[in-house]
Amino acid sequence: MPVDSTSPSRPAISVIIPTHHRAEKLARAIRSVTEQTLDAVEIVVCADEGSAETRRAAADSLRPQDVFLSRPGMRGPAESRNLGMRLARGRWLCFLDDDDSMEADFLASALPHLEASPDSVVFTDYTVLQETEDGTPAAGEGARKEKSLARKAVRFLNVMNFIPISCLFFPRTLRDEVAFDPGLRSHEDWDFILQLLHRAPFQHAPVTGTNYHRVYGDSRNRMTRQERMSDFISIYRRNPVADEDLRKRREELITRMGVEIAARFL
Incomplete structure (x- = not known):
């Protein structure tokens, strides 16, 4: 049955944002979701040892229907994402890293693909945006590059991950069967995706809307x-x-x- 995207009691999509001491970037991530053209969206922010700045960013940016939770101690993004899944009420769940963002029409464009494959995991394309050290957009060739996953064979996820976690939507009915592993030092998103791969078919949606913000010379995997x-x-x-x-x-x-x-x- 198609989701009633106007229903206040059941959001169509929950966006889960784990965060740790990046208040300015968190505010940008939240703003990119609150400005979505799709109304039936909730945000679940789980802060790992949330600072006063993080709390202010959440208080200033989140709406009454959204959720903010700050946990003591350094528990890592895996546990934050797991907790966010448990709190999410949407028919479909997705993740957004606190230093990334979404284009305003991304979720509205993705929703028809989710409704067409309600029992599938749906993955989309994305854009890499280069930034300067102070967080302003970089200029010139290569500063913005779209990445299509249309030709990627899903079976090769068994060898190496190619789906960024923020490009993935999955039905809420699967949330109790999967979890991020806090014991992994890296690639916990890949391990999570493989858990989904064992439980549901994967479908590519030709939609681009997640922005991965990158600083020149910086790498997330050190x-x-x-x-x-x-x-x-x-x-x-x-x-x-x-x-x-x-x-x-x-x-x-x-x-x-x-x-x-x-x-x-x-």
Whole structure:
């Protein structure tokens, strides 16, 4: 049954934003959701050791129908996302990192695709926006680049993740079957996506609306190659595959990271 996008009691989409001590960027992320052309949207912000600045940003930006929760201690984004899922009321759930944003028509454009595949996980395209150190948009060629996932084969998620977590929508009915693993040092979003892959079909929607803000020369993943390799092997072992081609691709990737391991162990 199509979602009643005007119903105040059941939002169509819940946007879950984990955050930690980035008040200005959080305010931008929240604003990009409150300015959506789709009305039936709620925001769930889960702050990890929320500062006074984070609290003010949330108080100034969130609406009465939204949720803000600040937890003591450094528990990490995995637990924040898990808690956000439990609090979310929307028919479909999605995530937005606190330093990213959405175009105003993104959720309205995505909703028809969600309604057309109500039991599927839907993933969209995205845009990379380069910024200067002070957070202003960079100028020149390459400062804005759209990334299409239309030709990506879903089966290769078993080798390496290619879907940013903020490009993913999944039905609320799956939320009690999946969780982010706080024990992973990285790639917990990939592990989460693989959990969804085992439970529902994936559908690509030709919609672009998530903006990934990047500072020149900055990288979100500062782990060593060995640390990344360890997490890759851990994820491989908890998500075994029978397909020999996928096993070989896993073996080749781990080998490029500097370790030789037989495909049968992956």
